[in-house]
Amino acid sequence: MKIYRSALLRFAPDGSPLYDSDGLLATAPDAQGQERVVAAGSWQALQAQYTQQAGAQVQHLPGRLIAPGFVDMHIHYPQTDVIGAPADGLLPWLEHYTFPHEARFHDRAYADGVAEFFLDELLRNGVTTALTFATSHPNSVDAIMTAAQQRGMRMIAGKVLQDRHSPDGVRDDTEQGLIDTETLIQRWHGVDRLGYAITPRFAPTSTPAQLRGAGELAARYRDVWIQSHVSENLDEIRWVRELFPAARSYLGVYDDFGLMRERAVYAHCIWLDDEDRALLREKHTAAAISPTSNLFLSSGYFDYQKADAADFRYGLASDVGGGMSFSPFRTMQAAYVVGREGHAKQGFSLKPGALWWQHTAGAAQALGLGGVIGNLQPGCEADFVVLNPACTPLLARKTAQAETLDELLFAMIVLGDDRLIEQTIVSQAK
Known part of the structure; x- marks a missing residue:
């Protein structure tokens, strides 16, 4: 199991954004070797259950935001x-x-x-x-x-x-x-x-x-x-x-x-x-x-x-x-x-x-692929991006002032480009 600790963005079934400033994303391969989301949510609520599992690999990404691909x-x-x-x-x-x-x-x-x-x-x-x-x-x-x-x-x-x-x-x-x-x-x-x-x-x-x-x-x-x-x-x-x-x-x-x-x-x-x-x-x-x-x-x-x-x-x-x-x-x-x-x-x-x-x-x-891609809810294929909201001086200044999720997301929409993408992780079947 792979466990990531960072800010975390995902979506509820009605399309509303779900956000944890200190989040946990856990992924693991299914029976076919396809990496899938096992858990997503608050680090405080989930870490005791998932970080103690045998073989769990924890990657801490301070100052970063994990979001769906x-x-x-x-x-x-x-x-x-x-x-x-x-x-x-x-x-x-x-x-x-x-x-x-x-x-x-x-x-x-x-x-x-x-x-x-x-x-x-x-x-x-x-x-x-x-x-x-x-x-x-x-x-x-x-x-x-x-x-x-x-x-x-x-x-x-x-x-x-x-x-x-x-x-x-x-x-x-x-x-x-x-x-x-x-x-x-x-x-x-x-x-x-x-x-x-x-x-x-x-x-x-x-x-x-x-x-x-x-x-x-x-x-x-x-x-x-x-x-x-x-x-x-x-x-x-x-x-x-x-x-x-x-x-x-x-x-x-x-x-x-x-x-x-x-x-x-x-x-x-x-x-x-x-x-x-x-x-x-x-x-x-x-x-x-x-x-x-x-x-x-x-x-x-x-x-x-x-x-x-x-x-x-x-x-x-x-x-x-x-x-x-x-x-x-x-x-x-x-x-x-x-x-x-x-x-x-x-x-x-x-x-x-x-x-x-x-x-x-x-x-x-x-596309008819709801619940398969585009989200980080349990069961989804583990395609995601690691964003660095401080990737440029202006973005760092603007996102540091964000008081709401809307302000954070909008700053990245308006000021972001490929520099915002620090990593792109693709769920690859082995």
């Missing part, structure tokens, strides 16, 4: 080198930067190199689980899965399906793309901590035949994930309306093809109406909020108040490379700004604990 609900690993590319908007950005770069992933050696760097960057920023797009090349999935397996990470990825309105080099064949998808599901889904996601890029780049085939795969493999984009940009929405005139809405296109269910995640979800939001709740489908990307591309603001009123699941995402940073602190900071700007007339403001929850336990719940 971050969960990134939507990211593009092949766009690692596209981050920071200037563009006039979403569609020109795809044409001039994204598609030419993704075409290089037919080369397995190139894909391996990007995958290695990408996962190291995630871990350096405290992200222990991600739902990521690959490219249309099967090689790209093999590369990210192999690299994640070597690190013992929980990773969900999928080959992009895009059989039209895409340039040579990234466009796939309708039937072969679906065959490749099924082959990759059988090769990787459920292996160690890996999961597969059926991945139409977005409705305009897939023919009805490809979307129909993706829906058939989703019905056949009920425990795999589904991921795509929806209602990010007004020009994109107009394009979808032209391509799918019979659909009730952009989101309705995916529903028409059987692509909305538990473990389906749609990025952005900005320009939804009330029927769309009700459909997300009815289908147990989640939204991935990507605030730095939405600000970078001037796409719009996610409506938190209407999302909460509709009671559908959502969580935070970096959306690299449209997103501007791998750092969860930048993402949470941007979400706070988006919440304020998008609801300025109502005086709405997201609480620091709620922002943190959206990037950990809330994101895990939205």
